Amino acid sequence: MMTRTKEHPPLSPHHRRRAVLLALLAVLPALLLVFTDSAPSAAHGTPMQPASRTFMCWRDGLTSTGEIKPVNPACQAAVAESGTTPLYNWFSVLRSDGAGRTQGFIPDGQLCSGGNTTFNGFNKARADWPLTHLTSGASLDFSYNAWAAHPGWFYVYITKDGFDPTKTFGWDDLESTPFMTIDHPQVTGQVGTVEGAYKWTGNLPSNKSGRHIIYMVWKRSDSTETFYSCSDVVFDGGKGEVTGVGEPGSPSDPPSDPQATCTATRKTTNSWSGGYQAEVTVTNTGANPILGWMVEFTLPTGQKVDSLWNGNATYNGQAVMVHNVDWNGSLAAGASATFSYVVNGGAADATTSQLCTVH
Structure with a gap:
């Protein structure tokens, strides 16, 4: 299963038995919230x-x-x-x-x-x-x-x-x-x-x-x-x-605050022939403050984000990944933040789902 490859992230040339934890940690907080099966x-x-x-x-x-x-x-x-x-x-x-x-x-x-x-x-x-x-x-x-x-x-x-x-x-x-x-x-x-x-x-x-x-x-x-x-x-x-670690709690007693979660909901705020503008609202649905969030979604074929604000975006084909910016990542329990974007190449797809994760 292990193979070696020349493709690895190099450092600059001049700067040249198993874990016993698994049986104890059977229950963990679920931090990923997916809105549809296809998300x-x-x-x-x-x-x-x-x-x-x-x-x-x-x-x-x-x-x-x-x-x-x-x-x-x-x-x-x-x-x-x-x-x-x-x-x-x-x-x-x-x-x-x-x-x-x-x-x-x-x-x-x-x-x-x-x-x-x-x-x-x-x-x-x-x-x-x-x-x-x-x-x-x-x-x-x-x-x-x-x-x-x-x-x-x-x-x-x-x-x-x-x-x-x-x-x-x-x-x-x-x-x-x-x-x-x-x-x-x-x-x-x-x-x-x-x-x-x-x-x-x-x-x-x-x-x-x-x-x-x-x-x-x-x-x-x-x-x-x-x-x-x-x-x-x-x-x-x-x-x-x-x-160097203390004794863990009983696996039957998971952390009482597992809900480090967020939701992301999108609405179309403007549209025209061949494009539209959308706004995504990110809400901290957990019991504790969060320090950052990330939203992922996939655009329909042929569409492309022309501009995006109040978020830092990376793109891989039709997949879009948006992280918070410095001023809107920290959210108290129940608090929300928004980011918006403009898309060219078609109309808004009501089936597009948003995945929100906490960082």
Whole structure:
């Protein structure tokens, strides 16, 4: 299942056992709201073996009362800066405009957040992040959650010898090329749960010791959307054991606030021969504030967005992905924001559905 390919996001030439968590985490908040069966799906996911910072801290924070209260000091510091929203959205460290880009796109010091400001707290240079214990050169069963599945490539990097986790993490700290490239792996388990995952087996780099970061980039092949993640590991003869996290709550007691959700409704505000103007209202339907949102929809064949305002849009054929702008992403429970766009090439299609996801 594992193949190597020359197609990977390069760094600049001059800068050159399984997770024991799955059985404990059977119930999770459903964060994707799809309005019709034919609605497009947004990709979401993060490494679970070796586990990313966001997944580790979410697991660390689970309590039997449904609250999310991290015990790990680094996770507490991340929450102090960014709140608990990133823990509910542990699978959303993404850039919609990433297009697989790495160095020169994501700034030094922001690799773990992927340059996504919602997750800034996870960029902290600390030596007390939760750890996965590994053996240099050993075979490992990798697992990458598929909260929402899409085709693409996984590029797996590792830090250079002598990496210091207490210093700002930059591109110079990584080996220049991935030690592993995974080409369009298949999903096992149910998508939209912890059991849904891309899985593969591969060998870890040889001659590694001490603390490192395994850095993964998931590049979608059907969109410019790209995911970034940091997994803190230590090469000490381990076989995938985890330390630095508290005991999770009972799987029968999921978080009491799973509704980190939003809706997106569209209306046509003007029309003419060969075109129309539409407005989309995004509403926070959850119980807690959200820091950002994304709306996806697909235009009928022959139509094209001519202009769009109050949102940041990327396009892939007829597929349109709109992220909030700086001033309308933060929404209190029940609050709404709008964006508008003009389309040329036909009339408004009443069947076009909108997918809204929280970031």
